[in-house]
Amino acid sequence: xxxxxxxxxxxITYPVFQGGMAHVSDGKLAAAVSxxxxxxxISAMNFGGTKxxxxxxxxxxxxxxxxxxxxxxxxxxxxESAAVCAEEKVEIITTGAGNPSAFxxxxxxxxxxxxxxxxxxxxxxxxxRCGAVAVIAEGGESGGHIGEAATMPLVPQVVDAVKxxxxxxxxxxxxxxxxxxxxxxxxxxxxxxxFIAAKECGxxxxxxxxxxxxxxxxxxxxxxxxGHTVRSLKTPYSRHYAQVEYTDISDEDLEALGVGxxxxxxxxxxxxGGCYLAGQIAxxxxxxxxxxxxVEDVVxxxxxxxxxxxxxxxx
Numbered sequence: 391x392x393x394x395x396x397x398x399x400x401x402i403t404y405p406v407f408q409g410g411m412a413h414v415s416d417g418k419l420a421a422a423v424s425x426x427x428x429x430x431x432i433s434a435m436n437f438g439g440t441k442x443x444x445x446x447x448x449x450x451x452x453x454x455x456x457x458x459x460x461x462x463x464x465x466x467x468x469x470e471s472a473a474v475c476a477e478e479k480v481e482i483i484t485t486g487a488g489n490p491s492a493f494x495x496x497x498x499x500x501x502x503x504x505x506x507x508x509x510x511x512x513x514x515x516x517x518x519r520c521g522a523v524a525v526i527a528e529g530g531e532s533g534g535h536i537g538e539a540a541t542m543p544l545v546p547q548v549v550d551a552v553k554x555x556x557x558x559x560x561x562x563x564x565x566x567x568x569x570x571x572x573x574x575x576x577x578x579x580x581x582x583x584x585f586i587a588a589k590e591c592g593x594x595x596x597x598x599x600x601x602x603x604x605x606x607x608x609x610x611x612x613x614x615x616x617g618h619t620v621r622s623l624k625t626p627y628s629r630h631y632a633q634v635e636y637t638d639i640s641d642e643d644l645e646a647l648g649v650g651x652x653x654x655x656x657x658x659x660x661x662x663g664g665c666y667l668a669g670q671i672a673x674x675x676x677x678x679x680x681x682x683x684x685v686e687d688v689v690x691x692x693x694x695x696x697x698x699x700x701x702x703x704x705x
Contacts, residue, residue: 392568392689392696395555396578399503399523400482401456403427404689405578406568407526407557408585408681410434410460410484411534411667413656414593415585417445421452422590422681427689430681431458431484434471442471446478456481458505463488476500484526487535491520507559509537509544511551518552525552526580529560533583533621533669536560536611542574549575563671565691572696581688583669588681594659597666600625604672616645623666627651631665 396405406428408420412435420430432449434442442459449457459480461471464487472493475483479500483490486507490497497504498521506517507526514525527548529541537544541560549556558571559580571579585591586601600623612631613620622628631647639647648665655664679687 392572392693394572394577396524396557399555400429400458402429404685405557406685406688407431407458407484407559407578407580409532409559409580409582410458411582411586411656412462413652414582414591414667415460416592417448418452418592419585419588419590419681420445420457421449422588423585423685424449424455424457425453426680426682426685427455428681428685429456429458429482431460431482433460434467434475435460435462435465437471438467439470439474442467442474443478446474446480458482458484460484460486460507461490462486463490469493472496475502489516489520490522494521505557508548509539511544511547514548514552514556518554522554524555524557524577526557526559527576528580529558530611530621531561531670532559533609533667533672536619536621545571545574545576561669561671563669563674565688565693565695567671568688568692569695569699572692573699579688583672584675584684584688585681586668587675587678588684589678590681593656596659596661597655597664598678600666601668601672601675602678604668604675606670606673608672609668609670613648616641618648620665620667621669623668623672625664625666626662627654627665 394405404427408423410431410433415433420432423430503523505524508514530536545558555577557578558576563584651665654660655666
């Protein structure tokens with residue numbers, strides 16, 4: 391069995407995190423992943439404090455194992471979410487889009503462990519200094535808001551830059567990705583897109599079908615003009631956004647074009663107006679499975695690969 395320092399740090403069986411995806415990662419999905427031995431993570435981005443508390447308690451009613459919450463620090467509800475996580479004594483908090491240092495005393499006093507998502511070695515070092523117990527190095531192959539560095543060069547540079555454990559994310563959907571991450575020096579992986587196809591994931595079936603039908607060229611990157619770079623599946627909405635992004639459309643109108651588009655995809659199932667976030671790895675996701683089957687498949691495949699990793703070595 392694969393066991394790394396991440397397992398002991400987070401109280402989990404397998405070094406597999408489920409990414410905190412806005413409008414996707416709720417209490418039910420997080421509980422299913424945690425119950426399977428990984429770490430399920432609830433996205434706080436689009437919940438107010440009351441709703442987030444409900445999701446945390448729903449997850450805990452479904453599993454006694456640790457759960458996590460992801461907080462986007464630039465979200466209007468970030469401070470409220472931070473307080474709820476401390477009050478509920480959430481075991482693991484992951485953060486993105488900012489510096490969590492302002493909330494660290496609150497979280498540490500509550501016994502929470504903080505694992506920020508980073509897109510550079512410099513940011514990883516900053517997070518280590520402010521009290522993070524680990525970092526998630528996420529490459530630009532991931533779905534949603536992305537940085538410029540790819541996972542393969544990013545992860546080993548972050549590993550070299552900090553003394554705390556590193557989790558790899560971005561372009562990982564199976565055991566090959568977990569095995570590769572471990573070889574790069576990471577102690578585990580975070581996967582988002584693979585879990586969109588989990589049976590416990592509550593997104594509209596159309597969203598899952600788009601992921602299941604995806605190929606290696608099915609994603610597109612938009613938003614660079616406004617500094618909000620996003621990777622999503624190629625759909626009527628994302629193709630239209632890409633067409634108008636560098637026309638004479640004003641920044642205000644371009645910004646308005648993106649408002650509510652993720653909700654239209656993940657909640658409303660709007661096939662024309664929704665932005666369906668997914669990573670480049672979507673082409674590897676071929677079937678809808680339970681969260682437990684996903685975690686077990688990933689770990690089993692990684693174990694098989696690692697056991698045979700010396701087949702290329704000669705005396």
